[in-house]
Amino acid sequence: MPTAPPAAFEAELRPWWERGQSGDEAAYRHALSLIATRLRAYIRRRMAEQPDEVEDMVQEVLLSLHLHRGSYDGSVPVSAWVLAIARHRLIDEWRRRGRRPPTLALDTDTPEAWEPLADDGGRASHEARRDLQQLLQTLPAAQRRAIELTQLAGFSGVEAAAATGASESAIKVQVHRGLKRLAAQVRGKP
Structure with missing residues (x-):
């Protein structure tokens, strides 16, 4: 369902x-x-x-x-x-x-x-979620939380700001920096 x-x-x-x-x-x-x-x-x-x-x-x-x-x-x-x-x-x-x-x-x-x-039994889906969580754990907490809320949970910047107590612009900055850092990690750059 x-x-x-x-x-x-x-x-x-x-x-x-x-x-x-x-x-x-x-x-x-x-x-x-x-x-x-x-x-x-x-x-x-x-x-x-x-x-x-x-x-x-x-x-x-x-x-x-x-x-x-x-x-x-x-x-x-x-x-x-x-x-x-x-x-x-x-x-x-x-x-x-x-x-x-x-x-x-x-x-x-x-x-x-x-x-x-x-009851999907989807091993690949489980592994992808696990890999994503491992990558997210490498980020500073504020960046990780901003990405989880806006990119994974579907919150708007305003909703994420309300949930975290940060400003909407701070959420946008954290998401940008976090995604940039994740992209560099995936590409193998420090």
């Missing part, structure tokens, strides 16, 4: 979320249902070693969203706000267990972040 790209998902989610924020309980429940479906895939990818705990984490994130929904800033994409909360809850869980969290590229991090898991 193909899923909506991040921008299309945001376009579907935002009206339901906004109506829910305005007191429409049915719209709020529908927004949470849309979020829960995508959260399961996102969390399942990050908790592959604890598949029995995925649903508990989904519920914890949904509870955090509910408790903190008053802090939502309408200028930020709902999906970016949700993913930031999910990411923080995952990190908190790993810390609680005394385990060092794996590197979480800000997962608005890939277009697949919100997609349900597919």
Whole structure:
């Protein structure tokens, strides 16, 4: 089943979320249902070693969203706000267990972040994602995050700026520098 790209998902989610924020309980429940479906895939990818705990984490994130929904800033994409909360809850869980969290590229991090898991068995696709992540890890954090948001997750410069707290022009500079550096690495130049 193909899923909506991040921008299309945001376009579907935002009206339901906004109506829910305005007191429409049915719209709020529908927004949470849309979020829960995508959260399961996102969390399942990050908790592959604890598949029995995925649903508990989904519920914890949904509870955090509910408790903190008053802090939502309408200028930020709902999906970016949700993913930031999910990411923080995952990190908190790993810390609680005394385990060092794996590197979480800000997962608005890939277009697949919100997609349900597919049973494609595509080894080449997996290897390409792994190679891309290895290349991205060589970049300074600000460049890596700007590229992940704008080039992989489909965020606009404004959305990426809102998600990171940087200015839109800083995001553009980081993307330009990062892509230039990646191109040099791929060509074999330092």
